[in-house]
Amino acid sequence: MYAELHARSAFSFLEGASLPEELVGVGAHLGLPAMALLDTDGVYGAPRFHLAAKKIGFRAHIGAEVTCNSLHRVILSGANASRSEALVESKDPYPRQSAKRAGIPRFARNDKAFRLPLLVSSRAGYQNLCRLITKMKLRAKKGEGAVCVEELQEHAHGLICLTGSADGPLAAALQQGGIDEARRRVDELVGIFGPKNVYVELQRHFQREEEARNRAAITIARSLNLHLLATNGVNYFPARTRLGRFPPALRPHLTRHANPRPPPD
Amino acid sequence: MPFACIYVPNFPVAAALRAEPELKAHALVILEGKPPLEKIIAVNENAARMGIAPGMTKAQAELCSELTLRPRSPLQESVAHAALLDCAQSFSPCVEDAANDTVLLDLAGMESLFGSQPEISRAIYNRATTLGLEANVALASNPDAAVLAARGFPGVTVIPPGKEAERLSSLSTEVLFADRLEGDQKKAADRLLETLDRWGIRNLHGLAALPEVSLSERLGQEGLRLQQLAHGAASRTLVPVEDVPVFEEAVELENPIVLLEPLAFLLNRLLEQLCARLGSRALATQELRLTLELENFSPFHQSSKNMNQQFLRTLRLPLPMLDTKVFLKLLQLDLNAHPPGAPIMKIHLAAEPARPRSAQGGLFLPPSPEPEKLELTLARIAGMVGENKVGAVELLDTHHPEGFRMQRFVATAPQKSERLKTPEAAEQKSAVTALRRFRPALRASVTLDNGQPARVACTRKREIQGDVLWKAGPWRSSGDWWEREAWSRDEWDLALRNGDAVSFCRLVHDLLGGGWFVEGTYD
Numbered sequence: 001m002y003a004e005l006h007a008r009s010a011f012s013f014l015e016g017a018s019l020p021e022e023l024v025g026v027g028a029h030l031g032l033p034a035m036a037l038l039d040t041d042g043v044y045g046a047p048r049f050h051l052a053a054k055k056i057g058f059r060a061h062i063g064a065e066v067t068c069n070s071l072h073r074v075i076l077s078g079a080n081a082s083r084s085e086a087l088v089e090s091k092d093p094y095p096r097q098s099a100k101r102a103g104i105p106r107f108a109r110n111d112k113a114f115r116l117p118l119l120v121s122s123r124a125g126y127q128n129l130c131r132l133i134t135k136m137k138l139r140a141k142k143g144e145g146a147v148c149v150e151e152l153q154e155h156a157h158g159l160i161c162l163t164g165s166a167d168g169p170l171a172a173a174l175q176q177g178g179i180d181e182a183r184r185r186v187d188e189l190v191g192i193f194g195p196k197n198v199y200v201e202l203q204r205h206f207q208r209e210e211e212a213r214n215r216a217a218i219t220i221a222r223s224l225n226l227h228l229l230a231t232n233g234v235n236y237f238p239a240r241t242r243l244g245r246f247p248p249a250l251r252p253h254l255t256r257h258a259n260p261r262p263p264p265d
Numbered sequence: 266m267p268f269a270c271i272y273v274p275n276f277p278v279a280a281a282l283r284a285e286p287e288l289k290a291h292a293l294v295i296l297e298g299k300p301p302l303e304k305i306i307a308v309n310e311n312a313a314r315m316g317i318a319p320g321m322t323k324a325q326a327e328l329c330s331e332l333t334l335r336p337r338s339p340l341q342e343s344v345a346h347a348a349l350l351d352c353a354q355s356f357s358p359c360v361e362d363a364a365n366d367t368v369l370l371d372l373a374g375m376e377s378l379f380g381s382q383p384e385i386s387r388a389i390y391n392r393a394t395t396l397g398l399e400a401n402v403a404l405a406s407n408p409d410a411a412v413l414a415a416r417g418f419p420g421v422t423v424i425p426p427g428k429e430a431e432r433l434s435s436l437s438t439e440v441l442f443a444d445r446l447e448g449d450q451k452k453a454a455d456r457l458l459e460t461l462d463r464w465g466i467r468n469l470h471g472l473a474a475l476p477e478v479s480l481s482e483r484l485g486q487e488g489l490r491l492q493q494l495a496h497g498a499a500s501r502t503l504v505p506v507e508d509v510p511v512f513e514e515a516v517e518l519e520n521p522i523v524l525l526e527p528l529a530f531l532l533n534r535l536l537e538q539l540c541a542r543l544g545s546r547a548l549a550t551q552e553l554r555l556t557l558e559l560e561n562f563s564p565f566h567q568s569s570k571n572m573n574q575q576f577l578r579t580l581r582l583p584l585p586m587l588d589t590k591v592f593l594k595l596l597q598l599d600l601n602a603h604p605p606g607a608p609i610m611k612i613h614l615a616a617e618p619a620r621p622r623s624a625q626g627g628l629f630l631p632p633s634p635e636p637e638k639l640e641l642t643l644a645r646i647a648g649m650v651g652e653n654k655v656g657a658v659e660l661l662d663t664h665h666p667e668g669f670r671m672q673r674f675v676a677t678a679p680q681k682s683e684r685l686k687t688p689e690a691a692e693q694k695s696a697v698t699a700l701r702r703f704r705p706a707l708r709a710s711v712t713l714d715n716g717q718p719a720r721v722a723c724t725r726k727r728e729i730q731g732d733v734l735w736k737a738g739p740w741r742s743s744g745d746w747w748e749r750e751a752w753s754r755d756e757w758d759l760a761l762r763n764g765d766a767v768s769f770c771r772l773v774h775d776l777l778g779g780g781w782f783v784e785g786t787y788d
Contacts, residue, residue: 190644206738206739206740206755207740207741207742208740208756211737220733
């Protein structure tokens with residue numbers, strides 16, 4: 001039995017294309033037992049998602065993808081933060097181009113930021129998630145901001161961490177330092193959330209780069225004795241296929257021709 | 266304060282000989298005027314010895330079979346004049362463009378750079394000769410004395426200060442006037458010379474000895490001015506020419522050229538002159554523009570010379586260069602790849618000046634190829650494979666597998682190679698799998714089993730066929746669905762068993778067209 005535990009609604013601006021109610025409807029139509037809504041840096045879609053699911057007796061889970069800069073400790077000095085360690089730069093001679101082709105979003109390509117998918121497992125987890133997002137947004141301009149590792153450690157209780165897809169922490173670490181760096185990153189997540197609350201995520205959209213990432217993820221999961229979790233990374237349902245292909249292009253101000261890989265149905 | 270004058274005697278002949286040096290041994294005459302009333306305006310020494318003089322008609326000249334006739338070419342004279350200016354400006358920043366055949370230089374402060382006055386004058390003479398000009402060079406303490414000396418004395422002349430009157434005294438009064446005066450100026454000059462001749466004054470010594478008052482009564486201010494010139498005492502400042510360097514060389518052909526080999530010979534000469542002029546100003550070039558005027562064979566325009574076609578080729582170089590041989594080779598390769606297609610009547614070559622590159626190679630860095638050799642190699646390769654098929658790859662911002670274009674290859678400065686810290690890192694860095702693409706992709710016939718390839722056969726490449734031992738895929742990609750050229754494909758990486766051999770290839774299924782193709786093999 002498959003449950004979709006990593007979906008985004010149109011409240012993930014310029015990424016998702018379906019309303020929360022539509023996602024619930026399709027999930028129920030397909031006979032899924034449950035679905036989790038993880039919008040970007042917010043829980044805007046959560047109320048509508050929850051209400052729509054409650055109406056039809058569909059099981060809805062809530063979470064969010066929070067932007068994170070680094071899992072290393074940072075030394076904060078007023079408004080500026082300097083990293084205490086630098087991550088290894090990619091040796092790829094065409095980092096920008098090949099990263100675009102691999103469908104890695106701009107903020108994850110050789111930049112240090114990534115999206116950490118967090119699922120709420122309890123009321124305390126929901127409170128912690130909201131606090132994380134609030135703290136992040138209060139100190140940054142609209143559309144910017146990232147959580148830091150100290151905040152994650154403080155508010156980890158009740159949250160389940162996934163390793164994400166092309167914009168997740170595992171993919172970013174693979175891009176920056178290879179499998180060793182990715183293993184270290186996942187290990188750090190285990191240190192923050194606990195081994196039972198970290199799931200290594202696998203998505204399969206028939207892409208070479210993604211398959212290479214999946215193999216690395218499987219290797220890491222086995223070495224760290226973590227569970228694997230298959231998700232689809234849903235951004236829109238099939239009837240909205242053409243509309244859904246535009247937001248990823250609009251977000252990094254690319255032309256349609258430069259659209260990162262079309263998001264999955 | 267010394268001044269130098271560079272004077273090119275018999276300028277129309279000099280300009281023609283600069284374009285065609287092989288005519289120096291011939292008896293050459295320059296014609297001007299509308300046919301059939303052309304007249305001789307200039308002759309060289311050989312023609313003069315044969316009794317040919319300016320003013321004769323073309324018909325009279327043609328009676329002498331050994332004469333070489335050339336029409337006057339304003340273009341060649343303009344180019345020769347530009348070369349004369351270049352020569353002067355390579356010695357002094359203050360140059361006056363006195364006439365088409367005369368330039369004046371202010372040599373104040375130049376001794377520390379070029380040496381004594383005799384050395385400077387000899388250097389100027391040699392430079393002018395290098396640029397193809399047979400010039401007279403004279404140094405004096407004032408410009409007008411230098412002009413008179415250059416007009417009157419052949420070769421190099423240096424007049425010590427205070428000795429102007431003495432040195433100029435033997436010169437004919439004709440040197441007081443420029444060679445090619447026209448219209449009213451020529452009439453006035455002729456009148457004055459005739460008057461002086463009637464008085465028995467035939468040299469500057471005689472003119473200088475005339476009483477001033479009586480001279481002014483008879484010839485007015487002009488007479489006084491000429492007397493001051495004869496004294497060598499006239500003093501004035503130079504009117505410097507504004508420096509607008511134009512580096513062009515041209516040659517008009519008597520008979521059209523059909524083959525590329527004689528064209529190369531002429532191009533070599535033009536390139537040598539261009540490079541010498543650029544070099545005299547410490548410049549190089551990054552762009553050469555070749556314009557060939559082609560003979561128009563159209564029967565409707567045979568009588569009109571203005572209907573000749575122009576054939577343009579532009580050679581852009583990655584770096585400023587100044588190498589005649591390299592330029593010639595590049596032009597030859599370009600013309601071989603893009604021949605003009607008609608006989609050539611005129612050749613015009615222009616160079617865009619640029620500062621020469623300065624590069625300091627590192628002691629511990631690997632040497633990079635010389636830009637000149639690299640450019641030649643690239644031109645040769647382009648001649649074989651086509652112009653747009655050699656260069657550096659520029660990835661386009663698209664997922665299409667052929668999403669790249671060729672751009673000009675420029676060698677970058679070599680950088681230190683990173684030291685790999687561990688043997689594993691070195692091994693990881695060296696382990697690379699290459700896909701050898703077939704362009705175009707090879708059509709294949711595929712046997713499917715449960716929708717997946719089970720057997721592949723490629724008729725154009727026998728070694729790529731067999732049962733599928735191992736496969737990975739499908740890898741799906743699509744794009745441009747909003748355009749007419751939408752594409753959608755599945756890729757498979759396959760290991761094929763063919764007898765005892767195993768080959769690895771990439772198989773592509775065009776989902777829109779339905780065909781199967783082998784796109785390449787893996788090393």
